[in-house]
Amino acid sequence: MMIFKEFEIEYSGGKVKASASGSNKNIAWESNSAPDRFVLNLTAEKEIELLSVRAVFERRFSPEEVLFLNGYQSWTDSAEHNVNEKLHGIDKLPKFLVNRFAFNRYGD
Numbered sequence: 001m002m003i004f005k006e007f008e009i010e011y012s013g014g015k016v017k018a019s020a021s022g023s024n025k026n027i028a029w030e031s032n033s034a035p036d037r038f039v040l041n042l043t044a045e046k047e048i049e050l051l052s053v054r055a056v057f058e059r060r061f062s063p064e065e066v067l068f069l070n071g072y073q074s075w076t077d078s079a080e081h082n083v084n085e086k087l088h089g090i091d092k093l094p095k096f097l098v099n100r101f102a103f104n105r106y107g108d
Helices: 095-101
Strands: 002-011 014-018 027-034 037-044 050-059 066-070 078-082
Touching: 002 027, 002 037, 014 027, 037 050
Parallel strands: none
Antiparallel strands: 002 014, 002 050, 027 037, 066 078
16 A cells, blocks of 8 residues: 655745645645545646656555566566565675676676
């Protein structure tokens, strides 16, 4: 289930970061969230240009859910992982191997 946390609006007259309805000298905003949607209504006192709008949600996973993780390289493994599973990095490899094969330069 997605849980609404906050939104951020950047516009020609400033920036707003909030988690509930409110207003400032340029705009008023009203936010409503439900389990299946988020609605943000803006009312501007004068003409503004919206530069960006961002909403932040939290997703809580149940212990039995799995995630499909896919790498961006053709040789990268793709697999389903448990939500509590940890992916192991290269920090346990001997430094001479990391340097010799440039493992720390691949990005995945």
